[in-house]
Amino acid sequence: MPTSSKGPAKAAARATRWLDKDEEAAWRAFHAVVIKLPWTLERQLQRDADLSLIEYYTLARLSEGTQHTQRMSVLAELTDASLSRLSHLVTRLEARGYVRREPDPDDGRFTNAIMTKAGYAKLVASAPAHVEAVRDLVIDVLSPAELRRLRDMSQRLLTQVEGG
Amino acid sequence: MPTSSKGPAKAAARATRWLDKDEEAAWRAFHAVVIKLPWTLERQLQRDADLSLIEYYTLARLSEGTQHTQRMSVLAELTDASLSRLSHLVTRLEARGYVRREPDPDDGRFTNAIMTKAGYAKLVASAPAHVEAVRDLVIDVLSPAELRRLRDMSQRLLTQVEGG
DNA sequence: CAAGATTGATCTGTCAATCTTC
DNA sequence: GAAGATTGACAGATCAATCTTG
Numbered sequence: 373m374p375t376s377s378k379g380p381a382k383a384a385a386r387a388t389r390w391l392d393k394d395e396e397a398a399w400r401a402f403h404a405v406v407i408k409l410p411w412t413l414e415r416q417l418q419r420d421a422d423l424s425l426i427e428y429y430t431l432a433r434l435s436e437g438t439q440h441t442q443r444m445s446v447l448a449e450l451t452d453a454s455l456s457r458l459s460h461l462v463t464r465l466e467a468r469g470y471v472r473r474e475p476d477p478d479d480g481r482f483t484n485a486i487m488t489k490a491g492y493a494k495l496v497a498s499a500p501a502h503v504e505a506v507r508d509l510v511i512d513v514l515s516p517a518e519l520r521r522l523r524d525m526s527q528r529l530l531t532q533v534e535g536g
Numbered sequence: 537m538p539t540s541s542k543g544p545a546k547a548a549a550r551a552t553r554w555l556d557k558d559e560e561a562a563w564r565a566f567h568a569v570v571i572k573l574p575w576t577l578e579r580q581l582q583r584d585a586d587l588s589l590i591e592y593y594t595l596a597r598l599s600e601g602t603q604h605t606q607r608m609s610v611l612a613e614l615t616d617a618s619l620s621r622l623s624h625l626v627t628r629l630e631a632r633g634y635v636r637r638e639p640d641p642d643d644g645r646f647t648n649a650i651m652t653k654a655g656y657a658k659l660v661a662s663a664p665a666h667v668e669a670v671r672d673l674v675i676d677v678l679s680p681a682e683l684r685r686l687r688d689m690s691q692r693l694l695t696q697v698e699g700g
Numbered sequence: 701c702a703a704g705a706t707t708g709a710t711c712t713g714t715c716a717a718t719c720t721t722c
Numbered sequence: 723g724a725a726g727a728t729t730g731a732c733a734g735a736t737c738a739a740t741c742t743t744g
Binding site for chain 1: 565571670
């Protein structure tokens with residue numbers, strides 16, 4: 373019954389503004405995408421590259437850093453992971469030889485994550501199939517105008533989600 | 537570097553169609569939403585109702601079934617969970633007294649998940665805060681026209697994601 | 701034996717506690 | 723002592739294997 377209908381608004385201090393029919397339909401469709409899309413990309417990467425989505429984007433963001441390097445805390449921001457999650461994750465990538473860690477020479481409180489040659493090669497090898505998937509699943513499904521709107525909406529949603 | 541730029545398209549049989557600047561920007565924004573939104577909703581539900589997102593939607597979908605009942609396999613579809621995941625999950629909901637299981641009287645191969653009174657009460661108590669969150673984070677951020685477009689795009693994305 | 705469902709092993713993420721460096 | 727980072731214990735998801743019913 374929730375999220376729609378005017379159903380029993382038991383607990384809330386003031387009457388709940390339930391979703392109307394259109395809002396409900398929009399939410400269901402969008403919610404489904406939000407749940408299913410990451411999963412589909414996970415599968416693609418797992419199958420084609422033996423990487424998880426966040427592993428792939430960790431390598432991608434590392435490749436954009438000077439010297440293929442990023443501080444752990446910055447990388448956590450960029451990949452939207454907690455520092456703890458990233459630390460575990462980098463431990464695994466390290467074990468596979470894709471990344472190595474070094475304390476920042478200038479300030480030992482920071483740890484630098486540094487992509488190895490093998491890590492870069494892995495990213496380069498994995499990218500084409502992943503970009504194909506992103507195209508197939510998202511980009512090529514929408515017109516350029518729609519894509520602009522999606523970006524626009526996404527940016528506004530983001531400010532909300534990030535506690536605007 | 538991936539997803540954008542014309543970078544080394546090593547593996548793929550044919551040249552990779554990398555994302556152009558606008559496509560890349562749209563993808564980054566949308567990707568961020570897709571990753572962050574579920575997490576925000578998880579936090580809200582965890583905090584306000586001690587439920588995970590999928591637990592909440594499991595209860596919600598159950599409440600829509602005749603007699604507050606759904607077959608496990610149908611419920612798995614509705615909640616976008618694997619049968620295995622759902623089974624583990626229902627075991628937990630059962631332990632908390634929100635759901636019980638019975639074999640289908642007509643065909644013992646099916647298992648019915650049945651929401652208890654306590655389960656329904658839990659849903660009713662949890663719904664207002666969750667709907668508020670969905671409004672704050674998504675619905676009220678977009679105009680009705682945008683919401684229509686979002687729904688429209690989402691539906692098309694879904695057919696792709698579901699292997700259209 | 702096929703479809704529905706469950707189970708157990710394993711892996712990943714989270715949370716809280718801890719360690720290190722300045 | 724505060725910020726950055728790591729660690730370990732635990733909760734939840736996945737995958738493969740298994741069980742059950744018709």
